[in-house]
Amino acid sequence: MELSDLTAWLDVFRGKGAWIAQVFLIVLGTLLLNFVQRRLRLRLQRRLERTRTPWDDAVVEAIGPPLTWLIWVVGIAFAATVVHRATGAAIFEMVDPVRDVAVIAIVVWFLLRLIQRAEANLIAAAEAQGRTVDRTTADAISKLLRASVIITGVLVALQTLGYSISGVLAFGGIGGLAVGFAAKDLLANFFGGLMIYLDRPFAVGDWIRSPDRDIEGVVERIGWRLTTIRTFDKRPLYVPNATFTQIAVENPSRMSNRRIYETIGIRYDDADRLEGILRDVRAMLESHPEIDHDQILMVYFNAFGPSSLDFFVYTFTKTTKWAEYHRVKEDVLLRIQRIIREHGAEIAYPTTTVHVPEGLRIHGMSPAEPTRPQPPAA
16 A cells, blocks of 8 residues: 555545544543533532532532433433534434433523522531521421422523414413312312412421321321321321311410319218318419419319219310420329329229118018028929
């Protein structure tokens, strides 16, 4: 092979294969840029973890995967444009609209991650500082922001693809009527969830129950369609939100106090000690450190029972926690028992006394005649 032939072959290769080299360089540059952004992002994240601001951490945590995908989408789109110019293949005409839609989707993805991370960081920061956080309100705001981002992203993508947003909105207004009739239950649950967020009869973490339905447990999640309740036997209960617009809901978690209401009876033989017992029980409750003395407190003789003299105790504890309440109630009852014993009285229990009149005789037997066993019949 002569030198002129080699030179001609290299010229041909250089003319036909230049776009291959360009694509290679673009892909290599994309890899390098992705590597650099990862290193810089990790270094920035370690530095921002030392700050107390939750927003910067949320931005860095949210931007990671979307930024990686953005670099690859832009790099591959650039490489596809080079190939299209070199080959003229019709399939590469879709590069620009696909790239634009992908970029919009990545931006929406980043914003959704940012909202989620910001919500978690703000709640964690507030709890670390000892401040109370309304998780239900935070969740509602987060969901509204995410819905707004998704709707805006869809409209922008349609506009980018050449569709008229005004026409889409007009079609949506007409079609919304048909969808509303077809999905009335879904809409009822949606507006039921909206009413829960606005009226706030309960929040995540509250213990609720309904006297109308067999619903009782701790609220774990309030969604747009369902509310998840964890029952006390640890089973999940999924209640459609529309149900809460039709039933009464009791929220024991928001009670200000818990009530102790007990009826206690002593024997009729201890009637003369009853007044002193009532006085000492009342004094014990008035000095008890875990009884709320700003609430009503009553200890009174209540009724002549069938086998006891009954008095009732009506008071309220300071605590509203269920386990702590039962500890306080146990202490109060044990103290009442000790007071009754200190007065030489006893707590009554159901008894029946039969009074036999004197001179009672059994037919065929004198009162002094003892009973004798009869021999068995032959």
